[in-house]
Structures are given as structure tokens and as C-alpha cells.
Amino acid sequence: MNKPSSSKASAPGLRRVALASALCCAGLAQAQTGSSVTLYGLADVGITSVSGLKAGTVTQVASGIMEGSRWGIKGTEDLGGGYKAIFMLESRVELDTGANSSTPISGGQLADRYSDAKLLGLPPVFAAPPAPTMQGVLDQLVPKLAGQIYGVNVGAYGNRMFDRQSFVGLITPVGAVLAGRMYTPAFETNAMFDIMETQSGLAAGQLVSFPAILEIRQSNAIAYRIAKDGMAGSLYYALGDRGETANNDSRMIAFNASYKANGFAVGLGYNASKNEAGQDALKSTVLGASMTTGPHKVSGMAIRVTEDNPANMGDIGAAVLGATGSSALAGLIQGAYTEALKQDGRLYHVGYRYTTGPHTVSVAYNTFNDKRPANADVKSYGSAYSYALSKRTDLNAVLVRFDNSDRAQAAPGGNGYLGGVTASAGTDSTGLALGIRHRF
Structure with a gap:
């Protein structure tokens, strides 16, 4: 997990000055060399209501109903001879x-299997009576541990300004080479094959x-990408985020390949990472794989995961x-979480x-087969509707149901936020979201 970066009170002002200077320089470059720089973004907000939580049904305003809200700067410069320089900060x-x-x-809140001492395989007491019960120790630690555990999925990864993407690259006649912080191939x-394209609580990954x-x-990734005659692929290598700890040896190698022709598409993606x-x-x-015929599209996907x-x-x-x-207590609890957070499962x-016209209707069914001892199987199903007011603005409605098995505890969120966990293991949850999305 990344530690929050420290900043002085004047940092936001300095960032605005830096951004204004960058845009000014970019404008001069455009005038002198014919390069282009674009300020772009997406604003997505709405009301979501989620049932089955410890607080009951929670209704609130949320950002990122369909897609995570963002802003960015991207640019390109034609170098001639089929070469282009590109960059993106998002x-x-x-x-x-x-x-x-x-x-x-x-x-x-953490799921019961991460906050219940018995489910974690911890002894009833630490050391010997009259020492505090292990559950009492966990109850005090869980709020702190939740920040540590959820930190990899929530927030801006240590408050990095350009958390979503930040890279520069060179496009050549034989492919593109990019370096920086980028999406992974898998x-x-x-x-590509999630019918929701990762949008909303109906997306497969929400489970x-x-x-x-x-x-x-x-972060710290290098990628080679190529696309030709319906074929596309990438090779990807991340060197590890060594800025946090001196002994960080985390790395990733990954690739993907896809083929599209006559409305049919098929693809394979693979990520393999190492820990610190x-x-x-x-x-x-x-x-x-997917098939598109006129206004109809059908898509299917399978994901195998081990950790x-x-x-x-x-x-x-x-x-x-x-x-x-x-x-001694730190080692005991760390070992318990190491076992509990191992993964072995299949997502379908x-x-x-x-x-048709301004209307788009999507339906999806997702199921996760958890092969760990916890056996936290979960499935989701529902529908999403979008009405395009224009090419840039649309209204959206999403209804999704999560069915949790005895140990599962997932609650629906959206593209820009997590639902978290239900009140207890095996409790199901329904999410309803209404929102508006604008692209600029």
C-alpha cells in the first residue's frame, strides 16, 4: 500500500501555476510545430441506493455511477515519416x-472473514488468560487495518495528482512504445469483453x-503496442514502485492479443505480478469473445485468478x-491475513x-466461483439503461442484485466507487443508481 504523500498548504496553488504554465507552453508548441494539446474530461454523478448494509439501505450522492469522473491533458506531435510523439496526464x-x-x-467495515478472529484462524486469546481476547484486539485494529487493506483499491494511491494515467510515448510504423503509469493488458x-465495458455496478469486476x-x-511501466488488419496486441513490463520502500521487488509482466473482423472479436489477456x-x-x-450484429451485441468472458x-x-x-x-502479535495477525487474502477463483x-437511436439497454449475469477454503461465491445480475441527450451527455439508470453465498459479503458500487460489504456474511444486496454523465 502506498503511504500518503506530504504537501504544504500552498501545493494546490503551485499545481495550478504549473498546469497553467504547461498549457501555455503547449500552446506555443502547437503554434510552432503543429502539435496538438487537448484538455478533456468526464463528469459523472448521481444518486445511489444500496440495501443490505450494516446501516440498512444507504442512499447518497456518488461520483462515478457509470464511469469515474476525471480530467486530463493529452497531446500529440507529428514527427513525420509515420512517427508521432504522444503524452497523457489524467x-x-x-x-x-x-x-x-x-x-x-x-x-x-471489513467482511466477516477478515474481521472475525475465528474465521481468520486466530486463537481465542493472545498469549494466555487473563490476556485480552483476540477478537477484542481485532475490533480495535480493524478500522486501522481497513485503511491498509482497502488502500490498494480506494483513493488516489497516495494522493498522486495524475493517478489514473500518466505516460509519454512514441508511435512508429512498427508499433508504439509507451512509458509511465498505464492500464494493464489483462x-x-x-x-473489451465486459458488456458494460467496466461501467456501473453491473460490471463483472464489481463482484x-x-x-x-x-x-x-x-506505475513505472513500459509497453509495446501494435495494431494491424484487425489484429492488436501489447507487451507490458512494470519495474515495481521502488519509491516507497528500498527492498520493493514488485514487478509485473503482461500481454494481450485480440482479433476483430465482421462484427466478431476474440481476445486473451494475462497479468503476472510479484510481491515486494x-x-x-x-x-x-x-x-x-463478442459478436455484434446491427444494434445487437452479445459478449462472454472468463477470468482465472490465483494469488x-x-x-x-x-x-x-x-x-x-x-x-x-x-x-509477536503483529506476526500472528500478519500471517492470518496472508492466508485469508490468498486467491484462487474463476469469474464468468x-x-x-x-x-437504437438514443436508447441503450444492457443486461448481464456474472458469477464468481471462489475455490479458497472460504468459498465466498457470489453472483450478480441486472440491467442498465442509457438515454443520450447528445453526443456528450446522457442519463443513466442501473439496477443490480448481488447474491452472496454463506461467506460472501459483496455490495454493489459503481465505476468510480466501491459498494464495500454487506451487514454480515451471506447477506444479499440490491443497488439502484440514477445519474447523468457529461464528456468534454
């Missing part, structure tokens, strides 16, 4: 608060937002040590979309 923004990070609707394949079965983005100790960690394989050595478990141990001062998705 930052998230939460329209409901104006911040650049969010928390799950359920707050800092996630791109997932977005498994924690622990996440896909790395969405990676250099051990094999999260591995995700995505296989998908034998979860990353950043040392952060949990450090949090326990800081709160209790006991290295099938969806259908119909578009």
Missing part, C-alpha cells in the same frame, strides 16, 4: 466532494473488487506493531446490449 476527481479519493459506501481485455482479481494500472519480496503474487488470465503470495502484507504487520507494540460473465 487525474481522478470526486464530484460529490471535490476530492480525489473516496471510501466504500459501507465505510471502513484489464484492457476485461474492459471481486476486494480482494481485486485484476491489477487495473501499474519478489515472490509470485497475483496472476490473472482473461479470455473473451499464493499476497502483496504488501508487511504493511498490515507494521500497522499492528504500531498499534500494539507487540512483534455473459452480457447482451441493444442500441
